Amino acid sequence: MGMTIAEKIIAAAAGVSEVKPGDIHTVELDHLMSNDGTTHLTIDMYNKLKNPTIADVSKLVWIVDHNVPCDSVKTANSHKKMRDFAKEHHIQFYEGAGVCHQVMIENHVRPGELIFGADSHTCAYGALGAFGTGVGCTDYLYAMVTGKSWVLVPETLRFNLTGKLPEGVYARDLILTIIGMIGANGANYMAMEFAGEGMKTLSISDRVAICNLCVEAGAKTALMEVDEITLEYLKEHGREPKHSFKSDEDAHFAKVYDIDLSTIKPIVAKPHFVDSVVEAKECFGTKIDEAFLGSCNNGRIEDLRVGAEILKGRKVSPLVRFLVVPASQAVYTQALEEGLLEIFMQAGAIVMNPNCSVCWGSCQGVIGANEVLISTGTRNFKGRAGSPDSFVYLASAATVTASAIAGEITTADRL
Amino acid sequence: MEQFTGKVWVLGDDIDTDIIIPTEYLALKTVDDMKPYAFSPLRPELAGQIKEGDIIVAGKNFGCGSSREQAPEIIKALGIKCVIAKSFARIFFRNSINNGLLLIEQDALHDHVTEGEEISVTVGKEVVANGTSYAISALPQNLLDIINAGGLVKAMRKLNGLD
Amino acid sequence: MGYTVIEKIIRNNIGKDVKAGEIVTVNVDRVMIHDIFIPFVASKFEEMGFTKLWDPDKVVLIYDHLVPASQVDDTRHFKVGNEFAAKYGMKNVHRSDGICHQLMTEAGYVKPGNIVFGTDSHTTTYGCVGAFSSGIGYTEMASILGTGTMWVKVPETIRVEINGTLPDNVMAKDIILKLIGDLGADGATYKALEFTGDTVANMSVASRMSMSNMAIEAGAKCAVFTPDEKTAEYCEVTLTDKEKDLVGDADAVYCRTITYQAEEFVPVCACPSNVDNVRPVSELEGTEIDQVFIGSCTNGRLEDLMAAAEVLKGKKVAPFVKLIVTPASRKIYTQALENGTMKILADAGAMITHPSCGLCCGRTGGILTDGEKVVATNNRNFLGRMGSSKVGIYLASPKTAAACAVAGKIVSA
Numbered sequence: 001m002g003m004t005i006a007e008k009i010i011a012a013a014a015g016v017s018e019v020k021p022g023d024i025h026t027v028e029l030d031h032l033m034s035n036d037g038t039t040h041l042t043i044d045m046y047n048k049l050k051n052p053t054i055a056d057v058s059k060l061v062w063i064v065d066h067n068v069p070c071d072s073v074k075t076a077n078s079h080k081k082m083r084d085f086a087k088e089h090h091i092q093f094y095e096g097a098g099v100c101h102q103v104m105i106e107n108h109v110r111p112g113e114l115i116f117g118a119d120s121h122t123c124a125y126g127a128l129g130a131f132g133t134g135v136g137c138t139d140y141l142y143a144m145v146t147g148k149s150w151v152l153v154p155e156t157l158r159f160n161l162t163g164k165l166p167e168g169v170y171a172r173d174l175i176l177t178i179i180g181m182i183g184a185n186g187a188n189y190m191a192m193e194f195a196g197e198g199m200k201t202l203s204i205s206d207r208v209a210i211c212n213l214c215v216e217a218g219a220k221t222a223l224m225e226v227d228e229i230t231l232e233y234l235k236e237h238g239r240e241p242k243h244s245f246k247s248d249e250d251a252h253f254a255k256v257y258d259i260d261l262s263t264i265k266p267i268v269a270k271p272h273f274v275d276s277v278v279e280a281k282e283c284f285g286t287k288i289d290e291a292f293l294g295s296c297n298n299g300r301i302e303d304l305r306v307g308a309e310i311l312k313g314r315k316v317s318p319l320v321r322f323l324v325v326p327a328s329q330a331v332y333t334q335a336l337e338e339g340l341l342e343i344f345m346q347a348g349a350i351v352m353n354p355n356c357s358v359c360w361g362s363c364q365g366v367i368g369a370n371e372v373l374i375s376t377g378t379r380n381f382k383g384r385a386g387s388p389d390s391f392v393y394l395a396s397a398a399t400v401t402a403s404a405i406a407g408e409i410t411t412a413d414r415l
Numbered sequence: 416m417e418q419f420t421g422k423v424w425v426l427g428d429d430i431d432t433d434i435i436i437p438t439e440y441l442a443l444k445t446v447d448d449m450k451p452y453a454f455s456p457l458r459p460e461l462a463g464q465i466k467e468g469d470i471i472v473a474g475k476n477f478g479c480g481s482s483r484e485q486a487p488e489i490i491k492a493l494g495i496k497c498v499i500a501k502s503f504a505r506i507f508f509r510n511s512i513n514n515g516l517l518l519i520e521q522d523a524l525h526d527h528v529t530e531g532e533e534i535s536v537t538v539g540k541e542v543v544a545n546g547t548s549y550a551i552s553a554l555p556q557n558l559l560d561i562i563n564a565g566g567l568v569k570a571m572r573k574l575n576g577l578d
Numbered sequence: 579m580g581y582t583v584i585e586k587i588i589r590n591n592i593g594k595d596v597k598a599g600e601i602v603t604v605n606v607d608r609v610m611i612h613d614i615f616i617p618f619v620a621s622k623f624e625e626m627g628f629t630k631l632w633d634p635d636k637v638v639l640i641y642d643h644l645v646p647a648s649q650v651d652d653t654r655h656f657k658v659g660n661e662f663a664a665k666y667g668m669k670n671v672h673r674s675d676g677i678c679h680q681l682m683t684e685a686g687y688v689k690p691g692n693i694v695f696g697t698d699s700h701t702t703t704y705g706c707v708g709a710f711s712s713g714i715g716y717t718e719m720a721s722i723l724g725t726g727t728m729w730v731k732v733p734e735t736i737r738v739e740i741n742g743t744l745p746d747n748v749m750a751k752d753i754i755l756k757l758i759g760d761l762g763a764d765g766a767t768y769k770a771l772e773f774t775g776d777t778v779a780n781m782s783v784a785s786r787m788s789m790s791n792m793a794i795e796a797g798a799k800c801a802v803f804t805p806d807e808k809t810a811e812y813c814e815v816t817l818t819d820k821e822k823d824l825v826g827d828a829d830a831v832y833c834r835t836i837t838y839q840a841e842e843f844v845p846v847c848a849c850p851s852n853v854d855n856v857r858p859v860s861e862l863e864g865t866e867i868d869q870v871f872i873g874s875c876t877n878g879r880l881e882d883l884m885a886a887a888e889v890l891k892g893k894k895v896a897p898f899v900k901l902i903v904t905p906a907s908r909k910i911y912t913q914a915l916e917n918g919t920m921k922i923l924a925d926a927g928a929m930i931t932h933p934s935c936g937l938c939c940g941r942t943g944g945i946l947t948d949g950e951k952v953v954a955t956n957n958r959n960f961l962g963r964m965g966s967s968k969v970g971i972y973l974a975s976p977k978t979a980a981a982c983a984v985a986g987k988i989v990s991a
Contacts, residue, residue, distance in 0.1 A: 069945075076947035096900060321656075386650045431961075439940065484618065505767055513718055555601070
């Protein structure tokens with residue numbers, strides 16, 4: 001019986017020749033990523049262990065990205081705990097370098113790896129053919145101390161992509177469409193695998209946007225085949241694959257979806273659920289108070305280019321706060337060199353340092369009661385961006401930027 | 416001449432507006448919401464201990480720093496009857512007058528008073544602490560006019576033909 | 579008998595001779611209100627019974643302390659501000675263009691000889707272009723909005739004369755810190771500071787701004803520089819004879835004169851937790867630090883960022899140390915992008931945030947906790963200003979701050 005990509009990665013990490021959905025395997029992990037959302041809790045638990053040790057410190061990557069720069073004494077305490085521990089134990093440590101997943105993809109992730117991240121959007125690493133999955137502090141701590149963990153082999157949903165996205169439609173519209181189609185729990189415990197001719201039209205940035213959001217359909221992980229585009233990206237970043245897996249012809253998929261990219265339209269996910277998707281036109285005219293272009297989902301150079309292209313020669317609506325937050329320091333510098341930051345500044349946007357910003361919603365650009373945000377972030381849950389009585393719409397970089405200019409939800413072609 | 420007695424809280428020199436009310440709490444809706452955080456960087460328990468009619472005695476340059484008017488408003492809202500200091504920073508001084516918080520400049524008292532002691536004040540004349548009298552001067556006429564009107568808001572209401 | 583600069587500004591404003599100590603009513607040329615206080619100004623204004631602004635064009639509303647919002651209720655201030663501006667026909671509203679004090683002169687709201695009040699203590703800044711400007715509370719602001727006038731006591735003046743050439747590693751910030759240290763935090767209370775001498779004449783308006791900005795830290799009501807060609811160029815005006823005459827007369831009465839020789843200045847820090855606790859950097863060398871902040875209305879201008887970039891060029895911020903850079907305005911940010919300064923700062927590892935008050939006002943932007951130390955270019959190091967009361971804040975010039983960021987400890991540039 002053939003295996004899927006997810007099964008192959010688990011088999012390799014478990015040192016066995018074959019696994020099947022439902023099996024539980026002890027696996028060797030390649031990286032353990034943790035950010036300032038929860039690392040302080042992990043440290044507290046670690047310190048309560050009897051004679052604790054770290055199995056392999058070279059696997060740990062700690063990233064301060066959620067509240068950067070720090071917004072309160074409470075978070076300053078968490079950061080300090082994390083920084084001091086990283087210093088003491090020589091853990092690879094980033095602070096202010098960008099959103100954790102973007103930093104991982106730029107600097108660490110290799111195809112075929114099995115990676116735990118103490119953050120739900122760790123599934124983003126599937127863009128490079130790695131099995132990334134989000135875990136809680138307890139799982140993280142166990143893996144940190146032992147270097148191993150257990151995984152339940154997931155079923156795989158396969159998405160065969162054909163065609164090409166139309167002009168003005170983006171990967172973000174595609175994944176929101178898929179989430180709308182299968183529902184917020186449509187891929188619970190499963191792996192979502194993307195393949196097909198259509199993949200050739202999707203950049204690494206597109207692929208990250210797709211994989212990153214799979215957790216919003218409940219997926220354990222998301223995976224893509226390694227191809228020329230992946231290898232090119234890795235080469236640019238000085239890395240090589242650990243394994244380049246493809247699903248076997250006779251692999252078993254729980255379900256197969258065929259999606260023609262040319263049929264995808266601009267999409268908006270309405271408050272307060274990611275699967276509450278409608279065509280953008282159904283939301284036209286909805287007044288907004290704030291717009292956000294950024295996050296691990298849509299804060300890469302490609303997304304900023306889309307925004308800047310639309311904004312060039314135009315102005316942000318005076319009553320809209322338009323936050324532009326590059327996903328990493330590398331993205332920031334690239335945007336600076338390409339003149340994109342200048343376009344954003346001249347148009348009246350608020351350009352912040354790379355961080356999670358209002359996607360995380362606890363410090364930067366939080367919105368008040370009855371306010372409306374249109375965002376390229378990952379989630380639109382009730383209260384996610386500030387007041388429990390506020391409203392978050394999710395859309396593509398293009399739709400968000402166009403809306404920031406118009407002061408209401410619209411698409412770029414209507415400006 | 417107004418006369419009153421009150422229990423003394425003693426603070427030092429250069430009590431700045433960030434100590435009186437840290438910026439973190441400045442966007443809270445009302446002065447009452449901010450009140451519990453008064454003096455928190457220096458003495459977090461103080462706001463809860465102050466009782467109606469108490470008096471603050473401080474050193475030089477009380478209220479230095481920002482223009483935040485919440486500083487005198489909060490002190491007033493805590494029930495402080497007056498602040499007696501060696502000197503006051505000027506924005507704080509104006510803000511206090513405009514809000515009807517009584518400020519008294521007295522150079523010597525601070526060095527001779529103990530926290531918890533009762534002192535008596537005769538406005539425009541003297542402070543008596545532990546049997547000793549400390550002279551205080553009267554305010555200039557233009558300031559008395561604002562105070563007599565009941566603060567700047569009331570003075571302006573009068574100007575606009577209200578009240 | 580001659581006049582001080584401040585006496586001349588007030589004389590020109592009210593059209594009759596004045597002397598220090600007199601209480602007079604002045605006609606206000608411009609006012610500034612920022613986001614933190616707009617809800618209070620708005621409610622006091624209406625409580626006072628006013629129904630229109632004395633002159634909507636003279637009122638400037640600037641959002642800077644709460645940009646971007648860090649607490650859920652912050653955006654309420656924007657809402658109140660927007661409604662107030664719309665209701666009373668105000669056009670001068672800046673919602674994310676930078677720090678109020680930078681914008682007031684940069685955007686041309688303040689000209690030489692003007693009398694300006696703002697709901698912020700650092701309103702003293704505008705003395706850099708020869709204006710009389712001072713901070714007031716929101717109740718007084720509300721009354722100006724209705725009447726266009728304000729009573730002031732004509733202040734006595736302390737004359738500060740500085741001559742000579744500053745050493746390379748010394749900036750205007752070091753001068754003003756040294757002066758505050760010498761005067762004490764209340765050394766200029768109720769008084770005006772008047773800066774003069776060839777060092778001052780040779781300074782950019784930006785450098786003068788750092789000095790007038792911090793005058794309040796010695797308790798001063800205002801601080802003034804004589805308008806000159808640099809001022810005229812900066813303000814995009816031709817100076818009138820009256821403005822050119824804003825010089826302290828030789829026979830003017832000063833309550834005190836302090837003279838400095840520029841060559842004698844050294845890099846200094848204001849040590850925790852008072853601005854007048856000023857010590858030479860050389861005495862603090864080696865003090866380990868956790869963070870550096872370059873920004874604020876004191877030192878977030880292009881020349882400050884460039885001075886920092888000169889130190890940081892080709893270098894990296896020390897491991898585990900954070901460098902936060904917050905330009906003072908959108909214009910400055912854009913200029914720094916264009917002239918390559920931002921690239922140098924970003925390459926060195928700086929976190930560059932949007933122009934706003936940022937960490938200086940202590941609501942967000944790099945809050946610290948017990949035992950941590952920060953070198954910062956802003957204007958206050960009060961207890962608890964940037965986090966817990968056990969944070970040590972060292973105020974310094976952008977050059978010193980940048981050098982500290984690279985070293986991870988306090989050092990001279």
